Amino acid sequence: MTQVQLKRLRLGAYSALTASMVVLAATMKFFGGVDNAPAAMLWMVTALAAFFVILVVFDSVYRATTKNSLCIHCGGSRRMQSFRFYGECPHCGK
Numbered sequence: 001m002t003q004v005q006l007k008r009l010r011l012g013a014y015s016a017l018t019a020s021m022v023v024l025a026a027t028m029k030f031f032g033g034v035d036n037a038p039a040a041m042l043w044m045v046t047a048l049a050a051f052f053v054i055l056v057v058f059d060s061v062y063r064a065t066t067k068n069s070l071c072i073h074c075g076g077s078r079r080m081q082s083f084r085f086y087g088e089c090p091h092c093g094k
């Protein structure tokens, strides 16, 4: 997956989540507020909110790990294995 595709996927995920939250909020209002909404709907809202939080967390972790991920030996991009240690460079093996 390329960076551009990832960016589009992220944007799509965010807008889809935001849209479904707006729809859910509107439906909940139709039912007469949080207190009168069916339990299934509350679960859906909770699941959506949790998914949103996970997405934001993954997003910031992804950004943090890809920030300085250029190889110091050959300048090629490399994926970080953890927060502290780099794995072997796919370009030069160092």
Ligand SMILES: [Zn+2]
Pocket (backbone or CB within 6 Å): 071, 072, 073, 074, 075, 076, 089, 090, 091, 092, 093, 094
């Ligand atoms: Zn390298």
